[in-house]
Amino acid sequence: MKSIITSSRKTVILTVLIFISMYLFLNDSHPFMGCKSEQLTTKKDTIVPWKYPDVSSLKEDGADNVIRLGRKIFLETYKYIGPDMKDSSKRFLGNNMDCQNCHFKGGTVKYVLGLVGTYSNYPAFDARSDKIISIKERINQCMTRSMNGKPLPEDSEEMSALTAYLKWLSTDVPKGTRAEGNGVPKIDLIKRAADPVNGKLVFARNCMTCHAENGYGVLNDPGNVVVAADSLNGYDFPPVMGPDSYNDGAGTYRLLTSTSFIYSKMPYNDAVLSLEDSYDVAAYINSQPRPKKENLDKDYPNLKLKPVDAPFPPYDDKFTDIQHKYGPYQQMLKDGESSKMIDPNTAVNK
């Protein structure tokens, strides 16, 4: 009897210890999940100013030429690894977009998925795969989702160049610190589900002029045919839906991420939408046909870390696909989180 009590006590103590360490681990891992929430980051990270070197400082030597190449690939991705490359062994992208269609101006713009300092935070814990990943693995997530393509081999010239470019962008951000302005800004949750029907009207009013009536974008091509691109000039205005857009496994397919992006930066240079209209137009865009990613059910193997707005099963809650896709999210978030501004990257299921 005595020994049974002792062993069950041991079990209790062990269980408590496991829970405490899990709690600590999860808190610690938040910053690695791309969380830029002030409360969490100031606890652990040192925030440094948004500072990156000037391109004109690059010399004409071997190492700097690799950085220069990486920058070119980032700015005109379709030209180096696009689906229409003459050399078929270089066809990695599934669309004709470029990295800076979302990571503006080479990833140097604050609060719009800027990549200054990103390199300094990798390897990092990745909730999507539930493991620590390298910067190359993270780039390949955008390759296979945002660019709807294939992963670049880790030892390829293009991957080395992109990595060298991102490393250079982080020159002024010491390892373990974070540049102020990473990620996308936090947004408030709205109380209703996002409404793609109103979103369609918002799109017609505020987006069509650039992204085209059907949302397929406008090619940088004198003959301008607005179908899946067949040119190496990319887009003047990138597609936000249709076959040449990001796929349904991309971060931009998640309502909170795309709403935050649109609310803070679209229409381009004139972000005038209300928060509600931003939710609705994001919902509209993501309700329209686009390429599909296979095996999405394998994403977020730890369902506790699956963001509420990742709208594909399985889930560890009772909410429907539709609610995961369009909200409202209040009741889906952890207790106490509902009324706060939330960071799209940390919106996890309860």
Ligand code: HEC
């Ligand atoms: C359609 C928009 C889009 C395009 C195009 C895109 N990305 Fe991304 N990228 C995102 C989003 C959204 C995130 C953040 C996802 C999240 O954490 O919720 C991201 C995150 C990243 C990160 C990790 C950032 C961090 O702080 O952890 C890297 C690195 C990255 N992208 C590189 C690239 C590269 C290189 C390309 C071009 C090959 C590219 N991206 C193209 C949308 C895009």
Ligand code: HEC
């Ligand atoms: C004045 C032109 C203009 C208007 C109007 C505009 N955009 Fe954009 N949008 C752009 C440009 C240009 C880019 C790419 C920026 C770059 O490559 O540097 C972009 C990029 C995007 C992207 C990320 C890349 C992609 O294709 O997925 C999304 C999403 C987006 N816009 C949505 C919208 C929405 C929604 C609206 C309406 C509320 C809108 N935009 C209105 C010019 C515009």
